[in-house]
Amino acid sequence: MDFQLDDDQRALKAGVRELLTARFGREGLRAAVDNGPALDRTLWRELGEAGFFALRLPEADGGVGLGLPEAVLAFEEAGRVLLPGPLVATHLAAGTVDGAATGETVVAAIDGELVEWLAEADAVRGDAAGAEPLRSVDPLTPLHRVPASTEPDPAAVRRTSLLPSLLTAAEQLGTAARVCELAVQHARTREQFGQPIGAFQAVKHLCAQMLVRVEVARAAVYAAAVTADPLDVAAARLLADEAAVRGARDCLQVHGGMGFTWEADVHLYLKRAWVRTQRTGGATQSEDALADDLLAGTAQ
Secondary structure, three states: OOOOOOHHHHHHHHHHHHHHHHHOOHHHHHHHHHHOOOOOHHHHHHHHHOOOOOOOOOHHHOOOOOOHHHHHHHHHHHHHOOOOOOHHHHHHHOOOOOOOOOOOOOEEEOEOOEEEOOOOOOEEEOOOOOOEEEOOOOOOOOEEEOOOOOOOOHHHHHHHOHHHHHHHHHHHHHHHHHHHHHHHHHHHHOEEOOEEHHHOHHHHHHHHHHHHHHHHHHHHHHHHHHHOOHHHHHHHHHHHHHHHHHHHHHHHHHHHHHHHOOOOOHHHHHHHHHHHHOOOOOHHHHHHHHHHHHHHHHHO
16 A cells, blocks of 8 residues: 555645745744634634645545545644644534534534533534533643443444544544754754764754654554544554654653653643543553454454
């Protein structure tokens, strides 16, 4: 199976990166942190105009008419810049919720017990009764807790979490790739004992391990986008979550004490990666899906 991007996919990826870098670069990220978790509706509509939310919507319905692999590329770029907002929920609502495709409507989804951006949403998918605000570790992701009314059916959860889990994995992949870049950049410029810290073996190993996790996760996420197989998605989600969380921790290690300061960006990537791991399709559900498949194969 060939996972090399074609010219159109590379152009799409570059176009999304250009848009997000121009509208939500480091200055935009820091401004959002300083101003608190308020959704930029102008940017949201710009994303809609660019086709971000309507990528998989048929052209006959006003969408772009692309597939899941292209959506994964777009969400990877969103994860790279830590773009805030209920991106996955709004994207998946395009075509079923008026205004979601164009960015006029912000959609939140009940995702297990946690709901992101509930107060900012114009539409909510699921029962938000009894939702209580939580203090989020990520300053750019407001959270609410929704009490579970019934015990969820594991099979039903896996069916409904397929696309959200894959798009979350794509965001985690973008974050993992970015923190790897930040670590390498710092290792090249930060000097100790008269030489860049990247010359030290321990730092080299950290950066190398980060890169390996990124590329393994990338292969898994891209493969799952092609096959859309539940087990491929489960494996991709586990690898992407690990690449994002461990990569951000290793990036902090490379930065040393300055990485833990509020002024540095590294801690923001770690916090967002932590929050994403709690979405539907995370470690426990993905591990259960893979374990069930292995046990079923053993029993045959």
